[in-house]
């Protein structure tokens with residue numbers, strides 16, 4: 266895993282580079298490693314394709330000269346178009362070693378393959394005017410587009426587009442993945458993503474989500490030691506049932522649904538606890554064997570739902586807040602501060618905006634900020650899910666299946682996180698395990714699955730973690 270899965274911002278990447286230089290490396294040596302590694306990958310995946318490499322003024326452009334020369338030496342037909350003269354010593358050296366054809370923007374014509382070495386982590390403003398026009402003419406005219414480090418026009422730390430950016434077939438990250446490699450809209454237009462190791466070993470508070478080991482139940486475990494998950498139901502009963510079924514398949518020892526007396530359990534083993542009013546709910550949730558409460562899926566947003574949420578928040582127990590519970594909480598996340606029991610919130614982007622008020626351009630920073638403001642673990646969902654804790658740690662997940670974009674999958678995730686919490690007793694870890702299992706189960710379920718089929722694949726995902 267590139268840089269052991271640690272994701273670096275542009276500033277952290279610069280520090281990493283300085284650290285390597287202080288330890289005897291040099292920018293040109295790093296550029297050589299980056300450029301030749303990228304050229305090897307391009308050649309392996311698409312040999313003998315006539316290629317145009319576009320080089321900008323900085324070290325991303327420097328990588329381009331190294332890549333072009335390496336491809337030329339492998340026997341490729343390759344040309345360079347430069348937007349400006351190199352402005353760094355390393356890029357100047359790389360250019361001096363280039364032995365092939367050099368074109369101006371006006372002279373260049375599209376080739377089958379376009380290799381983008383215009384801007385990388387040093388982009389500070391939108392690519393504009395004449396350069397942007399030629400970038401689009403030359404990239405749109407190619408059949409295969411490869412971005413070196415980042416597509417030009419992408420903001421490294423947020424994944425936002427500073428200008429219109431082409432769609433790529435391949436993006437080759439250099440040294441470490443940056444936030445933009447996993448955050449949308451950037452991540453969605455990068456095509457396949459691979460990394461070239463240039464020796465960077467720098468830690469960051471932001472990491473890529475990795476598979477975590479899950480312990481099998483021990484010989485002395487019983488249903489309560491593995492954990493009782495309490496699901497509070499509302500008028501949309503199916504949502505609570507999905508959460509409960511998912512919790513049951515994710516390692517909970519016992520799952521109970523707290524609901525009106527007309528509620529029917531989804532199976533023989535999930536127990537329904539009748540609670541016809543808030544008073545009864547409060548009394549029954551006081552059961553000390555309950556390890557975690559899930560509230561939100563199918564809860565509704567009326568005054569009754571609000572009372573149920575208030576009752577749950579009054580009880581000092583771990584809680585997973587999802588869906589309607591988040592909308593009811595709104596910007597009053599300070600209510601969660603100071604609790605002695607852990608809380609997880611699992612908002613999608615709309616719910617996240619209601620909780621945070623919006624305004625941050627980085628999904629990672631916004632999630633970390635909300636976690637700090639609330640004291641909760643935040644699972645900011647999407648095809649680029651970010652999980653953050655109040656200490657500033659963040660984990661970024663890679664979407665594995667676009668089929669997850671269907672109703673009910675969020676209810677399932679909430680139940681899974683709750684079940685993992687009752688086992689691990691650590692909400693940040695539980696959120697990561699739940700997220701990993703959820704997306705792995707989706708891959709295993711194949712195309713066009715229903716929520717029920719997704720639940721059926723959780724056990725297979727768990728098997729991969731044992």
Ligand SMILES: NC(=O)C1=CN([C@@H]2O[C@H](COP(=O)(O)OP(=O)(O)OC[C@H]3O[C@@H](n4cnc5c(N)ncnc54)[C@H](O)[C@@H]3O)[C@@H](O)[C@H]2O)[C@H](O)CC1
Nearest residue numbers: 282295299323324325384385386387388389390391392414
């Ligand atoms: N960090 C490392 O360990 C290594 C990084 N490598 C590569 O270097 C780039 C980053 O290089 P840098 O010189 O810092 O930045 P860029 O090449 O991305 O561009 C900077 C250059 O461009 C000018 N500029 C910025 N925005 C614009 C704009 N919109 N229009 C015009 N000009 C712009 C800016 O003033 C600078 O002159 C990294 O991504 C890697 O590809 C090497 O591999 C070595 C190891």
Ligand SMILES: [K+]
Nearest residue numbers: 381384413415
């Ligand atoms: K680039």
